[in-house]
Amino acid sequence: MAGMEDDRIPPHPDVRTITLQQVLEALVDPVRRSIVTQLHDATTDVRCGGFDLRVSNSTATHHFRVLREAGLIRQYYVGTSRMNALRREEFGAAFPGLLDAVVTAERAATPPAHDAAGRGRAV
Amino acid sequence: MAGMEDDRIPPHPDVRTITLQQVLEALVDPVRRSIVTQLHDATTDVRCGGFDLRVSNSTATHHFRVLREAGLIRQYYVGTSRMNALRREEFGAAFPGLLDAVVTAERAATPPAHDAAGRGRAV
DNA sequence: CTGGAAGTACGACGGCTGTCAAACTTCGAT
């Protein structure tokens, strides 16, 4: 049961084939950065609908794809829910310190939300 | 002679007022990232014409402005030459690890130029 | 004081990208 690839999700790229350009293009968008930060804070994988995003469904899909192709997240299905996981270790090996630096800066800049949402709410 | 501001250059922003968004928008462009990396490698400040950039003069000016407004570089005049310096410490204090991570990744990705240009050549 | 070197300012243009609505697909529950 090693190769339990789900045909519903395109194959994930090898992180070593990803360019810095691609990564920065992924992280420059506020919505995508929000996704990454929420994932970083979460204690569990999060389904697409579990994020606090102020964009339409189709736009969200687009952003998840960009993140996946940039090697930042891994996606897999559970029922009808598409789950998202941060590829922390692999990505960190390819781009040392980058993810942490961005998430740190993002947290420092993000207004301390009075609402504790964004936790590992898997519905 | 503390405030020897040169009217020819707009005031430099306080790094604490700069947003992560602004920084990433600055670093997402390959030309600007090249400038930053060359500056990081240089042992001395570099005048605008001293960089290896494959864009027109006016485009280069544009990129230098973006970097200055993002708090990444400081500019000052020496004769008719506009010099550029990395604001390493200030920037590093505001965005810990970010600059190093990007420069590191950029170097790893950049084909090992057989030509040793880009050094602190101040003409 | 005149010529040139070093950059800047100003439009203009083209392409990319984030956004959405609408139609479609797939799975699970009833």
Added chain:
DNA sequence: ATCGAAGTTTGACAGCCGTCGTACTTCCAG
């Protein structure tokens, strides 16, 4: 079997950003 929940796909549109050429400014050298 059917209906709804969860996302995706497609196409269209608007705005932004990098690029350039041209004209302009400022300083140094002779």
